[in-house]
Amino acid sequence: MNINYQSWKAYVECPKKYFLRHVEKKPPLVPTNDYYRLYGILVQQFFQMFCNIWRFKIPYMPIEEVRFKMNVLYKNLLAVSQVTWPQSGPGQDEILEQACLDTFAVMDGQNQNYFLNTQSEVDISVTISSDVNINCRVDFIHKDALDEKSILIFDGKGTDKIGKNIDKNQLYFYTLLYYKHTGTMPVGIGIFYYRFNTYSPIPLDGKIMDSFQTKLSQDVTNMVSAPIIATPCSKSCKYCEYRPGCPESTQYFAKRAKPSKLDIPDGVTEFSF
Numbered sequence: 511m512n513i514n515y516q517s518w519k520a521y522v523e524c525p526k527k528y529f530l531r532h533v534e535k536k537p538p539l540v541p542t543n544d545y546y547r548l549y550g551i552l553v554q555q556f557f558q559m560f561c562n563i564w565r566f567k568i569p570y571m572p573i574e575e576v577r578f579k580m581n582v583l584y585k586n587l588l589a590v591s592q593v594t595w596p597q598s599g600p601g602q603d604e605i606l607e608q609a610c611l612d613t614f615a616v617m618d619g620q621n622q623n624y625f626l627n628t629q630s631e632v633d634i635s636v637t638i639s640s641d642v643n644i645n646c647r648v649d650f651i652h653k654d655a656l657d658e659k660s661i662l663i664f665d666g667k668g669t670d671k672i673g674k675n676i677d678k679n680q681l682y683f684y685t686l687l688y689y690k691h692t693g694t695m696p697v698g699i700g701i702f703y704y705r706f707n708t709y710s711p712i713p714l715d716g717k718i719m720d721s722f723q724t725k726l727s728q729d730v731t732n733m734v735s736a737p738i739i740a741t742p743c744s745k746s747c748k749y750c751e752y753r754p755g756c757p758e759s760t761q762y763f764a765k766r767a768k769p770s771k772l773d774i775p776d777g778v779t780e781f782s783f
């Protein structure tokens with residue numbers, strides 16, 4: 511059994527969602543729209559190539575070259591994405607242009623040298639029993655040029671607001687696996703906001719990691735052996751791709767629904783529960 515961050519997260523939200531998405535691999539029942547993810551995926555794809563390959567061949571990449579390479583990546587990305595273009599908001603060309611400018615600003619903020627010691631999209635796998643592996647793919651791992659043990663792990667975000675949709679557990683998940691794999695605890699973890707060229711640290715200490723490891727161990731034990739039971743709630747079901755026709759979700763929302771005024775008998779002004 512392979513567990514990664516996405517499957518663990520789905521399990522924590524609702525075991526049934528995890529089972530449908532990651533075990534049965536059932537296709538989504540609601541149409542997907544990649545529009546809001548295009549910018550982030552494009553920038554991340556660029557950095558994956560830049561950090562791991564291009565940086566060593568091209569000592570300094572000018573903006574024209576960034577634009578050229580981004581164009582190629584963007585064409586390929588659009589070819590495999592399902593995009594519904596909104597009536598307002600950045601269009602196809604504007605997303606590309608913004609991604610080029612922001613990426614170049616990030617690279618040039620460090621005179622591009624920072625990326626000599628940075629790897630992107632790094633796969634880490636930890637075997638915890640004969641049939642369970644835990645895996646992750648880390649956006650960025652940076653090693654200090656003067657101290658190999660001084661490691662920074664960070665996650666790139668394309669959000670248009672600093673602090674929006676922060677998922678600290680994702681970084682704790684990466685950190686724990688990195689530590690189990692290498693025996694080295696990173697000196698820092700955080701979020702890098704591409705649009706703002708800004709790094710925002712996430713708190714990290716032994717106590718936080720101990721409690722995260724306890725929680726993850728318990729969840730992994732349940733994923734392996736506990737029965738799959740749906741745990742509907744507003745947050746988990748809101749964007750769940752299996753919500754249409756999900757009886758547990760339907761029941762949950764029916765119970766929470768306020769009675770219609772049409773159902774209130776004459777003489778009764780309101781129901782009390």
Ligand code: SF4
Pocket residue numbers: 523524526527740741742743746747750751752753756758759
């Ligand atoms: S709709 Fe809700 S209850 Fe049903 S699988 Fe999704 S998250 Fe679980």
